[in-house]
Amino acid sequence: VPETFAGKIEFRDVHFAYPTRSDITILKGVSFTIHPGESVALVGHSGSGKSTCVALLQRLYAPDRGVVLLDDVPIERYDALWLRQRIGTVPQDTVLFNMSVEENIKLGRPEATTAEVIAAARLADAYNFIIALPSGFQTLLGHGGINLSGGQKQRLNVARAILKNPSLLILDEFSSALDNPSEAALASALSTMMQGRTTVSVAHRLGALAHVDKLIVFSKGRIAEKGTYQDLVDRGGEFAKLTNSFGRTDTFYGRTESGFGRTETWIPRAESEDAFTWNSRNSVGPSTMTADSAAALDDVCEFERPWTTGSTVEKTVTLEARNLGALVEQCTDAAHCFHQLAALPDVQSCPSLRAQIMAMANRFDAHNAKWTAELDVPPVPKRAATF
Numbered sequence: 001v002p003e004t005f006a007g008k009i010e011f012r013d014v015h016f017a018y019p020t021r022s023d024i025t026i027l028k029g030v031s032f033t034i035h036p037g038e039s040v041a042l043v044g045h046s047g048s049g050k051s052t053c054v055a056l057l058q059r060l061y062a063p064d065r066g067v068v069l070l071d072d073v074p075i076e077r078y079d080a081l082w083l084r085q086r087i088g089t090v091p092q093d094t095v096l097f098n099m100s101v102e103e104n105i106k107l108g109r110p111e112a113t114t115a116e117v118i119a120a121a122r123l124a125d126a127y128n129f130i131i132a133l134p135s136g137f138q139t140l141l142g143h144g145g146i147n148l149s150g151g152q153k154q155r156l157n158v159a160r161a162i163l164k165n166p167s168l169l170i171l172d173e174f175s176s177a178l179d180n181p182s183e184a185a186l187a188s189a190l191s192t193m194m195q196g197r198t199t200v201s202v203a204h205r206l207g208a209l210a211h212v213d214k215l216i217v218f219s220k221g222r223i224a225e226k227g228t229y230q231d232l233v234d235r236g237g238e239f240a241k242l243t244n245s246f247g248r249t250d251t252f253y254g255r256t257e258s259g260f261g262r263t264e265t266w267i268p269r270a271e272s273e274d275a276f277t278w279n280s281r282n283s284v285g286p287s288t289m290t291a292d293s294a295a296a297l298d299d300v301c302e303f304e305r306p307w308t309t310g311s312t313v314e315k316t317v318t319l320e321a322r323n324l325g326a327l328v329e330q331c332t333d334a335a336h337c338f339h340q341l342a343a344l345p346d347v348q349s350c351p352s353l354r355a356q357i358m359a360m361a362n363r364f365d366a367h368n369a370k371w372t373a374e375l376d377v378p379p380v381p382k383r384a385a386t387f
Helices: 050-057 080-085 101-108 114-123 127-131 150-164 180-194 229-235 238-243 291-302 324-342 351-371
Strands: 009-016 027-034 039-043 065-070 087-090 168-172 198-202 214-219 222-227 247-250 255-259 262-269 272-282
Touching: 009 050, 027 050, 027 065, 027 222, 039 050, 050 168, 050 198, 080 087, 087 150, 101 114, 101 150, 114 127, 114 150, 150 180, 168 180, 214 229, 214 238, 222 229, 222 238, 229 238
Parallel strands: 039 198, 039 214, 087 168, 168 198
Antiparallel strands: 009 027, 009 065, 214 222, 247 255, 255 262, 262 272
8 A cells, every 4th residue: 555646557468358358368568658647538449448447446356467556566465445546537337326315426435525516516517406306416316326317327427536635537438428519518628637647538429639738549459559649640550540420510500429339320301400310320340249238228218208298299219229339329329318318408398218228228238238248149130129
């Protein structure tokens, strides 16, 4: 247990396969160094090894070969509890408990004062929606924060990390459930928090790369290239190919966003400003999944119902199950779709309808938890589901 932790990270020829599938090597000789106070984004297609590196940094697993060093000391020599107290993580999937908003945020630092909790909420762009809740910071959230949208949950997650004031900050697709304005507000808050602090980001969206010093590009378990954003674009290599799928255009009521292997389109319809169709489609390569997962996908895709209240509200989600990573991303998008639908004023005015929509979002989350553990099994045909 050292007295200080500067925040230097080094992966030295790291090889790793998950214990449940030891025949599939995820990391294949990965080596890189992140200096104290440096912000680095790990980018690449789904399944390329980015999140696995983050798991190794938190000592959730140990490398099969090679070594992970923190401040030039092998990570296994650190006390695990001491280490995790100095790491702040903003994961893609937010964990909230059946307690008040303030208590959920204080999980980052239980001894924090109410004033510190409020300050963290302001930095995370969460204060305004919190005080609009029935009891403000004392509102009971319910298991999993079922009464909150995906973006609101993520802001609480960021507030928790800000309150913790960690030496090492890990951002694992933190903006995946946020719209553009919320992403920009959080990125601004996090850029202040990142100053002088080692930060590792796993990114699929262009906005998440705005404040990093360096990018590390992964491809099939190896590092393809490293450098600044502009250097990598100018180089015309793997990252430049990935950015070809990026591109963001905004219109008055519609927009298109693209990420690595993902395209999202919001299309306005003439009959109402509140009417739009949402499509998400992945373009990653083929892989497989288990029969149980196939049945679960069938179960999801068979669910079809127009959600209509007052003004026309309809969302269409196209699921292309080309690989397991793609399926997880698509269902995450579907959950995001339901969270955004639940936030619409017409839906909020109908509690029973909102409860059904939130139940579907939770249903997708449950499928994701199962699917993320499965690999290399019979393929599932493409299916389309309309919600």
